[in-house]
Amino acid sequence: MTDKLVDAFTRALLDVDRLAAKQIVQNRGHDTSPVKFAEDVVLPALERIGAGWQAGTLALSQVYMAGRICEDLIDQILPPEDPDRKNQPKMAICILSDHHKLGKIMVCSLLRASGFDLADYGVMEVDDLVEQVQKDNIDILLISVLMLPSALKIKTVKQKLAHLGCDVKLIVGGAPFRFDDRLWKTVGADAMCRDASDAVSVIENMMKGMV
Amino acid sequence: MNQKSVTSMQRVLTTLGHREPDRVPVFFLFTLHGAKEVGLPIKTYFSDPDNVVEGQMRLLAKYRHDCIYSFFYAPVEIAAFGGEVIFTDDGPPNSGEPVIKTTGDIKNLAVPDVKNTPCLEMVLTATQRLKERVKDAVPIIGVVMSPFSLPVMQMGFDRYFDLMLEKPDLFAHLMKVNQAFCVEWANAQLAAGATAICYFDPISSTTITTREMYLKTGFTIAGQTLAKINGPTATHMASGRCLPIIDDIAATGTAAVGVSCHEDMALIKSVCRGKLSVIGNLNGIEMCRWSSEDAENHVKEVIAKAGAGGGFILSDNHGEIPFQVPDDVLMAISEAVHTWGRYPLDWTAGK
Known part of the structure; x- marks a missing residue:
């Protein structure tokens, strides 16, 4: 199920389809926290896109737009100062x-x-x-x-x-x-x-x- | 061909005609090394065209390569648009804060007057004086940034992507201004004595934009722009990949393409054969730490992959040799080309 979700989310990012990406985020289900969704879906999708750029099959413009879309979406469900943000070093x-x-x-x-x-x-x-x-x-x-x-x-x-x-x-x-x-x-x-x-x-x- | 009787110009023209000259031509695309050669700080060196003339002539004699590079530095075009150039002691001058900060700046952007802009006049003066020195024996390579790639320096990468992807009308206006400037700037360099123009277009590379986007933007812009330039052109991707768009690049009317060290030269050559000459693709960044043996091995490898049949000029992959590359490495590259680049390339048989 997660793989299909990552596939769909990756496709939405590469198509610069903000609405489709947003819908996937909104439909994630109540038991999936924003951090868990970021870890299980957003990051793997961005890693695939990054790997595609390294391999020469995707362009920097796609990597850039994917990152921007994801940042906007995650900021909506997990604001920058949210205590749910990961415990992390400074x-x-x-x-x-x-x-x-x-x-x-x-x-x-x-x-x-x-x-x-x-x-x-x-x-x-x-x-x-x-x-x-x-x-x-x-x-x-x-x-x-x-x-x-x-x-x-x-x-x-x-x-x-x-x-x-x-x-x-x-x-x-x-x-x-x-x-x-x-x-x-x-x-x-x-x-x-x-x-x-x-x-x-x-x-x-x-x-x-x-x- | 007898190597001694052949000028660099004849050697380069032969290879561009997809025939084998006496040896593989080598272009050291030197900018900053000229300052080192004449013993001046980089900023002082570029403040007087005679310094650049002297630097280029000394480099030509020292490394026995096959071109003069009349290019000063990329932000010279930004300075022409009113922007800031930041000099450093050990690298290429960089562009400062973007000249385009708002959408209003794009609407008000004027085409610089090439003949009355001091920084451009210096390049033209250097070109004229270099032409007087080398006459028709050595090709002089002038440089323009493509209208499609210049905005990275005019407004920053991120805002340019946003413009390209989300504001087509303003993007079109910016391209119109940049195209007018690019054509006038290229033609002024040709009139001053440049033999050919290197059209730097890294944003068109598939490292930066998709082929789909390129066909809608950089490809069309290149075709229109190159058609108005009154001389031969080579398109350079400045380290960006271009294999998936080689046929498209050929269709823009350019004669050669500068390719990335991240691409397989044998594959590039096979796709370009008979259509485009290939320029490249030694890794200029790695070159900083090469030994003489490394240099020779890399030269042999690239000649073995791309030398046969002509249509090949050995060069770095970015269009500018970093200041940190030591002289002995450059000398080793030159020696290796003079040793292993002699046609016919019998030693490559079976490789």
């Missing part, structure tokens, strides 16, 4: 050093659609970012970049955070990391996401290690 996301926001927007959409919550720092430079992370006592920092020089600056972020004694896990994503699968290690990140839907499993794995 997380923040930013774009480092450039103005290309798409990756960050998609990861935010997807995490919120999956029941997570996180602070959005927007565009940051290294020193401001380090200061903000320390001030907010962040556990997991997600950094999105488009350009290689921005990716290389992550190394400095890592060094400065370590120098301040901040125990922050860094998750990185963006084009340079997809073109060099060793680059995330070079810059000192703890993990990388090949696409937005990777973020959920990466964070969940990290949370297991934090317990």
